[in-house]
Amino acid sequence: MIKITQREFEIIEIIKKNPFVSQQEIAEALQITRSSVAVHITNLTRKGIIRGRGYVVDERDHVSVIGGANMDIVGYPFHELKRQDSNPGGVKVSLGGVGRNIAENLARLGTHTKMFTVVGEDIYGDQIIKESEKIGIDMSHVKRVQEEGTGTYLAILDHENDMDLAIASMNIFKKLDRKYLEDSKQVILKSQVIVFDTNLEEEIFRYGVDLFKENDLFLDTVSHTKALRAKSVIGAFHTIKPNRLEAEALSGIAIQDYHDLEKACGFFHSEGVKNVFITLGPEGVFYSDGLKNGMMKAPKMTPKNATGAGDAFQAALVYSELHGFPIKDKVRFAIGASVMAMNAYETINPDLSESEIRKIMKKVEEMK
Incomplete structure (x- = not known):
């Protein structure tokens, strides 16, 4: 992943607002020297974050x-799993999908x-x-709907904690x-x-x-x-x-x-x-x-x-x-x-x- 410094981030924000801003204008806005701006611009260009004049910012970040995305409900037995029977064990509910x-x-x-x-527009969705x-x-881009409940995944593990059986309720997708x-x-x-x-x-x-x-x-x-x-x-x-x-x-x-x-x-x-x-x-x-x-x-x-x-x-x-x-x-x-x-x-x-x-x-x- 490309890493940028705080100063580089500040320069990027200025360029986004005005791709044709001059290095002197950037320097004045940040109260640093124009030569320092030039060094930062060179580094940002080498990193592939900005490209040419007027400073096209590559926003693929x-x-x-x-x-x-759904809720996971996972049950696990304390002993060997017995089918068609009630097994002593534990249940965990967590985010899934x-x-x-x-x-x-x-x-x-x-x-x-x-x-x-x-x-869904429900407790699980929240x-x-x-x-x-x-x-x-x-x-921030997740879609919410009222017509269907949030997806739910129900799994039963075996005594070695590997999945034995599962049901996925995913009509919402x-x-x-x-x-x-x-x-x-x-x-x-x-x-x-x-x-x-x-x-x-x-x-x-x-x-x-x-x-x-x-x-x-x-x-x-x-x-x-x-x-x-x-x-x-x-x-x-x-x-x-x-x-x-x-x-x-x-x-x-x-x-x-x-x-x-x-x-x-x-x-x-x-x-x-x-x-x-x-x-x-x-x-x-x-x-x-x-x-x-x-x-x-x-x-x-x-x-x-x-x-x-x-x-x-x-x-x-x-x-x-x-x-x-x-x-x-x-x-x-x-x-x-x-x-x-x-x-x-x-x-x-x-x-x-x-x-x-x-x-x-x-x-x-x-x-x-």
Whole structure:
């Protein structure tokens, strides 16, 4: 992420108001020398924040996430889960939604993140907006509707704290429509990266991808069924992270071994995808950028809650892209973030940070 000083920020604000302002006028406004202004202008130009005369400001300073936001209700048993019976255990209620979770992970990593979603005019909608804003997500563009209740995700974990069963009540996302995307277009176009999850209705999903195809698009497939919504537009994405089943559905290639993974990635690259990360559960992650490929595996652990691992992985991929990590470090960083997610009872680890992830990166194994 590009860092700017306070003085540079002040200069940018002046230029936004008057792109043809002179360096002397900037100097007088800030009560500094013209030569100091010239140095700051040179630095801002090198950073790519301003371009030429009259000082066109590149405002691509944020990540936009377009997708689901809902309440998560998660139940977990104290002992081995018994079907068709009442199990002693605990229940947690927290903010959720694939898109919103990705946005929170990004915000906790210090990334300026704007959320584009729809919630109800109800208590859950109020809670999602208020708590997300406290975390640092920009929720000012979220659409609110009265006709549907805020999305709700109900999950039952097994005795190893992995998901056994879930129900997703997401009818409200039919209200995330063309008009909403059009109304938000100018803000979204200024994104460094745009993340789509497939909770959008298929026609709206494809419309949004086409609308923003000139930006770097990242795809979160959400589930095997919803992943199919991306099949016809998969080539528009810069980065994708399907699991094995989703990769098979999107590529039409059955994946049984390493060669099949290479073949599936070859298909995605031929369609236009730059980076492919296929998650394989305990077996690790297969990665490819068209030039390099391989597999990496997380250190062994018993998860406290595995439901947020994929969201953390996706956010880490975005973060590592913004910071110019090489492909192998992207994988290590993303695996590290997912391990941190699984090490917390919450869906999102409140202690998530680059420094904490880097401690785990050292333990990530490259498979031979």
